[in-house]
Amino acid sequence: MSYxxxxxxxxxxxxxxxxxxxxxxxxGTGLVGAPECGDVMKLQIKVNRETNVIEEAxxxxxxxxxxxxxxxxxxxxxxxxxxxxxxxxxxxxxVKELSLPPVKxxxxxxxxxxxxxxxxxxxxxxxxxxxxxxxxTQ
Amino acid sequence: MSTEVKVxxxxxxxxxxxxxxxxxxxxxxxxxxxxxxxRVLEEMLPYFMEKFGNAASRNHSFGWAGEEGVETARxxxxxxxxxxxxxxxxxxxxxxxxxxxxxxxxxxxxxxGNHIITAVTEHKAVLDTCxxxxxxxxxxxxxxxxxxxxxDLEDLKRAMDDKTILVTIMxxxxxxxxxxxxxxxxxxxxxxxxxxxxxxxxxxxxIPIDVNKQNIDLMSISGHKMYGPKxxxxxxxxxxxxxxxxxxxxxxxxxxxxxxxxxxNVPGIVGLGKACAIASEELSREAVQLASLRxxxxxxxxxxxxxxxxxxxxEHRLPGNLNISFAYVEGESLLMGINDIAVSSGSACTSxxxxxxxxxxxxxxxxxxxxxxxxxxxxxxxxxxxVDYVADRVIETVERLxxxxxxxxxxxxxxxxxxVKWAGEAH
Numbered sequence: 001m002s003y004x005x006x007x008x009x010x011x012x013x014x015x016x017x018x019x020x021x022x023x024x025x026x027x028g029t030g031l032v033g034a035p036e037c038g039d040v041m042k043l044q045i046k047v048n049r050e051t052n053v054i055e056e057a058x059x060x061x062x063x064x065x066x067x068x069x070x071x072x073x074x075x076x077x078x079x080x081x082x083x084x085x086x087x088x089x090x091x092x093x094x095v096k097e098l099s100l101p102p103v104k105x106x107x108x109x110x111x112x113x114x115x116x117x118x119x120x121x122x123x124x125x126x127x128x129x130x131x132x133x134x135x136x137t138q
Numbered sequence: 139m140s141t142e143v144k145v146x147x148x149x150x151x152x153x154x155x156x157x158x159x160x161x162x163x164x165x166x167x168x169x170x171x172x173x174x175x176x177r178v179l180e181e182m183l184p185y186f187m188e189k190f191g192n193a194a195s196r197n198h199s200f201g202w203a204g205e206e207g208v209e210t211a212r213x214x215x216x217x218x219x220x221x222x223x224x225x226x227x228x229x230x231x232x233x234x235x236x237x238x239x240x241x242x243x244x245x246x247x248x249x250x251g252n253h254i255i256t257a258v259t260e261h262k263a264v265l266d267t268c269x270x271x272x273x274x275x276x277x278x279x280x281x282x283x284x285x286x287x288x289x290d291l292e293d294l295k296r297a298m299d300d301k302t303i304l305v306t307i308m309x310x311x312x313x314x315x316x317x318x319x320x321x322x323x324x325x326x327x328x329x330x331x332x333x334x335x336x337x338x339x340x341x342x343x344x345i346p347i348d349v350n351k352q353n354i355d356l357m358s359i360s361g362h363k364m365y366g367p368k369x370x371x372x373x374x375x376x377x378x379x380x381x382x383x384x385x386x387x388x389x390x391x392x393x394x395x396x397x398x399x400x401x402x403n404v405p406g407i408v409g410l411g412k413a414c415a416i417a418s419e420e421l422s423r424e425a426v427q428l429a430s431l432r433x434x435x436x437x438x439x440x441x442x443x444x445x446x447x448x449x450x451x452x453e454h455r456l457p458g459n460l461n462i463s464f465a466y467v468e469g470e471s472l473l474m475g476i477n478d479i480a481v482s483s484g485s486a487c488t489s490x491x492x493x494x495x496x497x498x499x500x501x502x503x504x505x506x507x508x509x510x511x512x513x514x515x516x517x518x519x520x521x522x523x524x525v526d527y528v529a530d531r532v533i534e535t536v537e538r539l540x541x542x543x544x545x546x547x548x549x550x551x552x553x554x555x556x557x558v559k560w561a562g563e564a565h
Contacts, residue, residue, distance in 0.1 A: 035506035
């Protein structure tokens, strides 16, 4: 199978490889896939809690070249977007950008899942941190 | 709380200059196919344009020249395996030979029984043929293999019954190079009057074969796995002690004693014969050389990388085969990183069906390690310099990909990956 130049580029020069502190209140971590399937992606975002803008994103992937490229691209795309804007990213956008063949479309689906999982994790943290309104008798 | 960046932003890929004496790309996938030996090509050439006659043309010198080439080849193949010339049938390759052997016995011995025994690690040419026979009402037992890839002889004995007419078990496996105890299997079959076929595609010319000493009744041979041409192979069919008969699967003209009709591929057959003649001369020396190169590759890789696992028995193995899993790194991404080297992987991502290697699965290798496996097939034309280069590139690529791998990170943190509840994916 021959890869598109963009996939090769992301494979040779992956963007935003790394890890963030997942216990941090501003970090959302998405871990999707399974080793038995040959695809596991970890995608993390650091969100500015005032603006909801994703300021930093990191990824690590166990998977084929297309999976690595899809997740690398995902971190590039979410940076600078608000959380809601990032939720609008669709796997077919990734397929188009990387010229993924049909047999590799599932890699882009997993990348989209990873974005959602990271955002979902961050949102859960924000919910949990909200002060509980209580009736306090003065 | 600060966010910590643990690895460099970009991991540059080093550009690789080929070291002295190494020509890129390197071919190390000799189980898939082999380059033709120049001596084989030279032997074949006259049969295309000068000695081009149909070997079945009895009445003129063009035919006789073709026939002579074919008969010389037949002798050379027979000599390599300890057979007689009358026992060699030419086919289009081992896939056809497997089909002919299995279907040929099934049809011929239908009255005697309808049970066939094979193993789960066989090549698809055997497995799919057996599946088709199941549709026609035959019973097939697919023997499991042990962790080292070998069939258990006691299990095999227990599987045999009075309706068993054929056991078909390969001599050497194409993925993991493991050698089955085929001489003992043949003996068990002989004692019970069961016909024994072995797909010896990967074994002929690489390990010593003697159809009498090893109790073989039928054997498939392939040209292109032994530095000969593609599109030609042979089937050994025993004539004595006992005499084995098979029904033809191709009709039309009655060539090859009625067992395989069709004009003979004379140049191809001549090539196969020459490949066998070379193997007869060079097998012992070459086996030592290949084993030495293979062990060099293994030791160089495994001394520098941890969590690497060899798939299949090292003791009972083809001298040129190495099949290793590199934990936490997926096979196709590894191949992409060593794109100046030709090898193959058991990863699902490299197969058209997205299924990981069924051979590795049969060993009990977890799917995750099956996805992380690479098969190296060292051959006649590989050198020590190539082996060193390949080892170094593999090491460097695995190290790089482990830095990218969330599984490696988790393992290093002491997490047992088997305990993790994975999200699974939208498959």
